[in-house]
Amino acid sequence: METVRVTPTESKPSVLASAPSAPFVPTEHNVVMISDNAVRRLTEVASEQGVELVGVRVGVTGGGCSGLSYVLDFEKAPRLGDQIYGEAPKIFVDRKSFVFLRGTTLDFEGGLNGKGFVFVNPNAKSSCGCGSSFSA
Numbered sequence: 001m002e003t004v005r006v007t008p009t010e011s012k013p014s015v016l017a018s019a020p021s022a023p024f025v026p027t028e029h030n031v032v033m034i035s036d037n038a039v040r041r042l043t044e045v046a047s048e049q050g051v052e053l054v055g056v057r058v059g060v061t062g063g064g065c066s067g068l069s070y071v072l073d074f075e076k077a078p079r080l081g082d083q084i085y086g087e088a089p090k091i092f093v094d095r096k097s098f099v100f101l102r103g104t105t106l107d108f109e110g111g112l113n114g115k116g117f118v119f120v121n122p123n124a125k126s127s128c129g130c131g132s133s134f135s136a
Contacts, residue, residue, distance in 0.1 A: 031085050032058055032093050033105045038117060041108040042089060046074060055090035058106060058119075059097035068100060070119050 034042075034056075046053035051074050059071035078084050078092045085091040093101060104121040108114075 031103075032083070032091050032098070032101050034086060034089070034091055035105055035107040037110075038106045038108040039089065041110070041117070049074075052076070053089050055084075055092050056106075057092045058101060058104075059094055060100045071097070072106070072117055 042056060043053055053074065054076045055074070055078070057071060057073045057075045060068050061071055062068060075092050078090070079094065081095050083093045083095070083098050085093070091106075100123055101119075101121065102123065104119055104123070107118045107120055108116065109118050110116075
């Protein structure tokens with residue numbers, strides 16, 4: 001199939017061949033990432049709980065003071081339909097949650113005023129004070 005495009009500076013149309021489907025190329029805007037700080041803390045927590053750190057489920061569920069709450073849990077394998085990111089640990093995200101989490105980075109902030117695990121989510125319009133829920 002061909003597409004015809006006329007631009008204001010041209011006197012006649014140019015014909016552009018339809019581009020073949022481009023392969024999916026992960027970028028920071030269309031994946032869910034995890035920081036080195038979060039990986040270190042997840043490794044510590046898994047060790048403390050006697051859990052093998054294969055992967056973590058990152059998701060969204062309805063609720064919380066801002067409307068949507070984050071989900072973070074250890075998982076050994078993806079579920080049917082999951083998006084899978086990273087290597088060690090793998091990040092499993094269900095399709096519905098991915099709409100709200102695209103471009104998000106899971107981080108960990110420690111120290112005296114540390115918040116623990118933090119979701120740096122570019123899709124959040126607002127979030128609650130504790131950072132565990134948000135609205136999109």
